[in-house]
Amino acid sequence: MLAAYWPxxxxxxxxxxxxxxxxxxxxxxxxxxxxxxxxYAFALPLFVWAYAPMPVVILAAATAALIWVRHAENIARLLKGTEPRIGAKKG
Known part of the structure; x- marks a missing residue:
């Protein structure tokens, strides 16, 4: 996202x-x-000078959908309360 539209x-x-x-x-x-x-892509023009072009909005939505699909196992662990925390010891 940073390369597509830095704000x-x-x-x-x-x-x-x-x-x-x-x-x-x-x-x-x-x-x-x-x-x-x-x-954020939709809200940016309401608060600052930045305007996200529609292809960036579509890219953000498509990327979000892909991330949610790819994180299916993580979501299951989050719901069970077993997803590891940052810095936690493995094992």
């Missing part, structure tokens, strides 16, 4: 960092940031 990439990256800091779960952070990116 959106920075917002999504900041969302990932904030979520990872709060919850210490990388997959949750990726899911939250990816879900937020298309929303």
């Amino acid at each position: 959106l990439g920075l917002l999504a990256g900041a969302t990932w960092i904030l979520t990872a800091t709060l919850f210490r779960i990388s997959s949750l952070s990726a899911l939250v940031a990816s879900a937020a990116a298309p929303i």
Whole structure:
């Protein structure tokens, strides 16, 4: 996202960092940031000068969908409460 449209990439990256800091779960952070990116793309013109072109909005939505599909196992572990936390010992 950063290469496609840097303001959106920075917002999504900041969302990932904030979520990872709060919850210490990388997959949750990726899911939250990816879900937020298309929303940010629509909301950017309301708050700042930045305008996300429609192809960027579509890219953000498609990327979010792909991330959610690819994280199916992580989502199952999140729901069970067994998803490992960032910095947790393995084993």
